[in-house]
Amino acid sequence: MATIMDVAKLAGVSKATVSRVLNNNLHVSEETRARVLYAIEKLGFKPKFSAKALANSKKNFKIAICISKRMDLIKDESDEIGQFYGIILKEIKGMATLYGIEEENIHLENPQKGYDGYILVSGDVTKEIIKEYRKLGKPMVLVDHYIIGEKIDSILPDSFDGSFYAVNYLIKHGMKNILHLHGPLNSYGFRSRYNGYTEAMLSNGLIPKYYEYDDVNNNMSYVVKKIIKNEKVDAIFTSNDMTAIRLMDELKKYNVKIPEDISIIGFDDIPKAKRYNPPLTTVKVFKQEMGNIAFKRLYELMLNENIHPIRISLFTKFIKRKSTK
Amino acid sequence: MATIMDVAKLAGVSKATVSRVLNNNLHVSEETRARVLYAIEKLGFKPKFSAKALANSKKNFKIAICISKRMDLIKDESDEIGQFYGIILKEIKGMATLYGIEEENIHLENPQKGYDGYILVSGDVTKEIIKEYRKLGKPMVLVDHYIIGEKIDSILPDSFDGSFYAVNYLIKHGMKNILHLHGPLNSYGFRSRYNGYTEAMLSNGLIPKYYEYDDVNNNMSYVVKKIIKNEKVDAIFTSNDMTAIRLMDELKKYNVKIPEDISIIGFDDIPKAKRYNPPLTTVKVFKQEMGNIAFKRLYELMLNENIHPIRISLFTKFIKRKSTK
Known part of the structure; x- marks a missing residue:
């Protein structure tokens, strides 16, 4: 069985860095984090969680990441949408890997049964689409969007x-x-x-x-x-x-x-x-953090914990470069 | 040592209800929850947490609940402010009991050293007050208030x-x-x-x-x-x-x-x-839930987990009574 050292070696980072990724410490750069997650998946490494998390992971959750059809084109981060949503999606998938949860992409426009939870990533979500997802009777989380009066758990930048x-x-x-x-x-x-x-x-x-x-x-x-x-x-x-x-x-x-x-x-x-x-x-806008919080919020809801619906707004950071005096 | 049955007996509820309170399930009524928390404190009952939580509780955190001087008058829920803030404060204290964390009330206007975290409960918080608390260098959470541009973790109704x-x-x-x-x-x-x-x-x-x-x-x-x-x-x-x-x-x-x-x-x-x-x-407005989430958010921050600052807005619920047609 692969060890934490094997992961560190393949990812070309220290054991401490792998630990930081496993403990979900976001002070690791996106690139490093991606390399570590890749190594974890490649080696089939099983991180040790607390007794509680292990008990939960026995539930074999399966989640759907729902993106609109027009986002199918996102192959990498070279295009406009990819530069924004690509980072969010990568983080959600990375967290699923860490938690040992199966995830699949589906089209937002075609809600499908058979999942324990749904993450809707898109500004294209409408009231009508929400209505269809409600019929599935499973927890859902909306990312980078909020619809007035629908009281759906939403994660967005402030x-x-x-x-x-x-x-x-x-x-x-x-x-x-x-x-x-x-x-x-x-x-x-x-x-x-x-x-x-x-x-x-x-x-x-x-x-x-x-x-x-x-x-x-x-x-x-x-x-x-x-x-x-x-x-x-x-x-x-x-x-x-x-x-x-x-x-x-x-x-x-x-x-x-x-x-x-x-x-x-x-x-x-x-x-x-x-x-x-x-x-x-x-x-x-903290895109990686948005994906991270969205995943964890859905996870809580699937466990039936802290179920009161909330909207989480992530504070932003002003970045001074050369386009302003 | 007191058992969960002792707590149930003293509180006059079932063992399952005590469990629900311990697992932080908010489907328990406020009154019942208060009785259970009272029994836990009275009997010195120590709930069993996961290994991780136990490890954390060894840190012996001590927190300050900061309320403004004009709120000193809150003795119960019979007055106007008490009807709102009293419920929030009761929940924060209850959670501290559950987590085995020491809490003290201090005056918002007189920031004091010596605590691991601060919960500021008041619409009276100003930028100047925030500046003083920042100097203490410890995590803080603002409840029922938000100050533009200060990027402080805030919990409020939507x-x-x-x-x-x-x-x-x-x-x-x-x-x-x-x-x-x-x-x-x-x-x-x-x-x-x-x-x-x-x-x-x-x-x-x-x-x-x-x-x-x-x-x-x-x-x-x-x-x-x-x-x-x-x-x-x-x-x-x-x-x-x-x-x-x-x-x-x-x-x-x-x-x-x-x-x-x-x-x-x-x-x-x-x-x-x-x-x-x-x-x-x-x-x-879900006052109890606001207190609950505020406590848990401060707890996360004290553990240095999920530290990106966020604003959490709790969705409200429309209650139809007789004052409308």
């Missing part, structure tokens, strides 16, 4: 708090004309960011100004033309990093210098944000 | 969700002229309820209308006079039950019939809500 902090930072650094370029407001996440921006502006006696960017019709060149024509702008805060990157691509065509002419702040901290020129100042 | 649901209920039952009588909006809880009301009205194409009730100056008679003079009212949604009760007291002086003339909905579900005539329709 977008309101993060936006308020970022916009407040710009104001404290002397900027006044700050625009918000937001996505469709039927998304709860975008709406929370919109509200955080608004709260920061109003509480500092500044007037909020909004532009909507609609990524289906990709109207960025139209929006940028309008901004350049009509506005005196110190900074633009966007709903997410992809919007910020498209915005910067477009602004460059008009020879706008970032950050000298306009400061830009995104949201999410996708890997691309750091690599862009200039590197994007943003608000980090 | 006021936005609950308000939306309640107001939407009124609208679905044919009411259109729905007022919101709210407390001071510098309170995060009141602001969330205000936002939930607003969202429900706007998303149904109705115009929100607000009145502020300020319980320091107790301007209820002034507010009610204004409402009666100026408004066509089907229903009034208030920020909390105490406001709803004062409102109904005042409306009765004008011979307004509840619910025939005006429907009233409160928020919190304090014990008095059920006993009022007519019994008050309200949104239940």
Whole structure:
């Protein structure tokens, strides 16, 4: 039988690092963690848990990770959705491996019986879809989404708090004309960011100004033309990093210098944000931690522990890079 | 040494019920739970935990429950604050007993060294107070409050969700002229309820209308006079039950019939809500569960587990009584 040393050797890390992964200490980098989980699976290593956890694992839970059809394309983290959801999904699968729980991907749109719990990962979840899943009578957890009045356990970033902090930072650094370029407001996440921006502006006696960017019709060149024509702008805060990157691509065509002419702040901290020129100042969403907490919450619910439904919002972190003065 | 049977006998409940309390199953009524916890303390009963929990309990944690000076008056649940915070505090103390952890009350305003963790229970917590507690360098959890941008672990009711649901209920039952009588909006809880009301009205194409009730100056008679003079009212949604009760007291002086003339909905579900005539329709805040989750969150943080800071919002429950049509 494989030992913890075998795992450490194959993963090329110390025994202490393997221990940290097993104890679910998130101070291990994502890359290292992935290598350790790979080695655990490859070697068929069985971690020792407490008596209680062992008793539970005898229950042989099987869970479904439900993603929408349009996310099938996620093969790695090279595309836009993959940069965000890919990390969440990897963490959920990693936790399942650690806990010795079987997991399968199914399509969100086709609820299937036969699982002990469901993790719904997508902003595409609707009230109608929730209704179908309720019929299955099993615990479920919603990730990166929340639907008003449905009282489903939900795990999401604290977008309101993060936006308020970022916009407040710009104001404290002397900027006044700050625009918000937001996505469709039927998304709860975008709406929370919109509200955080608004709260920061109003509480500092500044007037909020909004532009909507609609990524289906990709109207960025139209929006940028309008901004350049009509506005005196110190900074633009966007709903997410992809919007910020498209915005910067477009602004460059008009020879706008970032950050000298306009400061830009995104949201999410996708890997691309750091690599862009200039590197994007943003608000980090803790994607790995979201996957981790989502898995553990579903696990609790399957054990019938702490069953009162809750919404868990993970605080974000402001990351200063070169796209802001 | 006392056995589980001794505890059951003294508490006047079955062994299974004691087990449920020990396993932290919240399907036990508050009264029963209190009796069992009393018996456990009285008999010095030591529950058996898993090996891991035992190892942890050897750490002899000592925690401080921090309440503001004005809450010293809480002797029981007979007064207004006691009806809400009394239940939360009782649960935190009960959990400490269960986990074999020493707890002491201290004044929020006078942070003191010498504890392994702090639970701050009060809407009176400010940024300045948080700064003082940070200096102590120990984990802390905030209950029933949240401060923007401070990233402190916080446990609170999902006021936005609950308000939306309640107001939407009124609208679905044919009411259109729905007022919101709210407390001071510098309170995060009141602001969330205000936002939930607003969202429900706007998303149904109705115009929100607000009145502020300020319980320091107790301007209820002034507010009610204004409402009666100026408004066509089907229903009034208030920020909390105490406001709803004062409102109904005042409306009765004008011979307004509840619910025939005006429907009233409160928020919190304090014990008095059920006993009022007519019994008050309200949104239940899960106070016991809030105390429970707050304790467990602090416990995790003291063990250095799952340390990413989070805000946990507990979904509420709409309770239909006789104050609404």
